[in-house]
Amino acid sequence: MSRATHTARTLGVLALLGVALPVNAAVVTTALVGSRLRRARPATGGRSSSSRPRTVMVSGGKMTKALALCRAFHAAGHRVVLVESARYRLTGHRTSRAVDAFHTVPDAGSPDYADALEAIARAEGVDVYVPVCSPASSIADARAKKQLEQVCEVVHLDADRLEQVDDKHRFARAAEAAGLRVPDTHLVTDPQQVLDHDFTGATRPYILKSIAYDPVHRLDLTRLPFERAGMERFVRSLPISETNPWILQEFVEGTEYCTHSTVRDGRLTVYCCCESSAFQVNYAHVEHPGIRAWVETFVGEAGLTGQVSLDFIVDEHDEVFAIECNPRTHSAITMLYDHPGVAAAYLDDDADAEVVVPTATSRPTYWTYHEVWRLLVERGRRERLRTLREGTDAILDRDDPLPFLVEHHVQVPWLLLRSLVEGRPWLRVDFNIGKLVEAGGD
Numbered sequence: 001m002s003r004a005t006h007t008a009r010t011l012g013v014l015a016l017l018g019v020a021l022p023v024n025a026a027v028v029t030t031a032l033v034g035s036r037l038r039r040a041r042p043a044t045g046g047r048s049s050s051s052r053p054r055t056v057m058v059s060g061g062k063m064t065k066a067l068a069l070c071r072a073f074h075a076a077g078h079r080v081v082l083v084e085s086a087r088y089r090l091t092g093h094r095t096s097r098a099v100d101a102f103h104t105v106p107d108a109g110s111p112d113y114a115d116a117l118e119a120i121a122r123a124e125g126v127d128v129y130v131p132v133c134s135p136a137s138s139i140a141d142a143r144a145k146k147q148l149e150q151v152c153e154v155v156h157l158d159a160d161r162l163e164q165v166d167d168k169h170r171f172a173r174a175a176e177a178a179g180l181r182v183p184d185t186h187l188v189t190d191p192q193q194v195l196d197h198d199f200t201g202a203t204r205p206y207i208l209k210s211i212a213y214d215p216v217h218r219l220d221l222t223r224l225p226f227e228r229a230g231m232e233r234f235v236r237s238l239p240i241s242e243t244n245p246w247i248l249q250e251f252v253e254g255t256e257y258c259t260h261s262t263v264r265d266g267r268l269t270v271y272c273c274c275e276s277s278a279f280q281v282n283y284a285h286v287e288h289p290g291i292r293a294w295v296e297t298f299v300g301e302a303g304l305t306g307q308v309s310l311d312f313i314v315d316e317h318d319e320v321f322a323i324e325c326n327p328r329t330h331s332a333i334t335m336l337y338d339h340p341g342v343a344a345a346y347l348d349d350d351a352d353a354e355v356v357v358p359t360a361t362s363r364p365t366y367w368t369y370h371e372v373w374r375l376l377v378e379r380g381r382r383e384r385l386r387t388l389r390e391g392t393d394a395i396l397d398r399d400d401p402l403p404f405l406v407e408h409h410v411q412v413p414w415l416l417l418r419s420l421v422e423g424r425p426w427l428r429v430d431f432n433i434g435k436l437v438e439a440g441g442d
Helices: 003-040 064-075 113-124 138-148 159-166 168-177 191-196 228-236 289-302 331-336 342-347 368-377 381-390 402-422
Strands: 055-058 079-085 101-105 128-130 185-188 206-210 246-250 255-264 267-275 306-314 320-326 428-430 435-437
Touching: 003 402, 055 064, 055 113, 064 079, 064 331, 064 342, 079 113, 101 113, 113 138, 128 342, 138 159, 159 168, 159 320, 168 185, 168 246, 168 320, 185 191, 191 228, 255 289, 255 331, 267 289, 267 331, 267 342, 289 306, 289 320, 368 381, 402 435
Parallel strands: 055 079, 055 128, 079 101
Antiparallel strands: 185 246, 206 246, 255 267, 255 306, 306 320, 428 435
16 A cells, blocks of 8 residues: 555545544533433442452453443442553543553563563452453463462463464364364465365365464455466465464355353353354344354363354354354453343352343444444445444443543544554554554554
């Protein structure tokens, strides 16, 4: 992307955000007034508070899923400490009523990351740490876990287990060992391995996927094989190497689903499932017994404790194939916005408690600014209007509206201006995770 194109795109988005600012400010001001009036009235019941209030530290402050957990812990009577890297210190979520304290930490790759988390945990009297990880920080939090457990409980996978399930090839092998279905998967460390692969007799095409998180190539679903010369050019254009391994994986046609699971000692405590897409900004819970059974078997066999997000394909015969595991919080938990049991499911070790799933009255979640953009530039306007009518914004809460204003009109504009000054091109604005998606980003 040329510098002129990057500048024009960035200024265009800033202009559109400026147009939306008065409407957003009016909505938030109205909500604030209403919230104050409601709080002034005598209490008449509501969500039950925790019998043992704790201080909970939540990372990933820029992301909506972190805000969702902060609100759940706050509603249950816990004190919430939110942390984020300095780059995202202007996150709108720090203004939430659910956040009692906010701190910045070094980037996850810094050697001081674990020490910074420990220092905050000690200073704030943290009882439980719930990491809400980006792909870049999940392993850093796992490696920090042992150090942090001297201070507080950590709801996250151990480093060795996390590295196993986060590796697409090792995950496929572990699932197969548990008798679970996955697509045919092969480790690739050299483009020549793909060119030498025997596709004879294959009933399905194959695709290439980076084992390391790659925000650009992860959307490339080029089917293999095809004519030799073109395939060789394609394969050799990819950054496949011994130090950056990929997988060659059978491409199963069907409906894609994503799930979130919170687990304790292999026992499911929180579960969400919804249809998925390449750029996921809509969540509506669906029940698929085969997917849930797959999840329960896998986390039980592995004895996991932490948060795992599993992606699936269900083919035309209703056969369930797991395609990858991301050992971190999924944005699907935004569907739990009205469930009073989320905090207990994360914090309490109650083997008899029911698994927390979205309630029957839970509405699908979306991000208004994404929906409005789609309404303006995409076809299917009836579908977009139906989404706005039948769902609910994942950030906007009538009793906690400030994050909705600050994310869209402070946090994101600041990131856009910084991108403009630094000349760093971006691929898209993602209000869900509160960042600009960039090539080689976090």
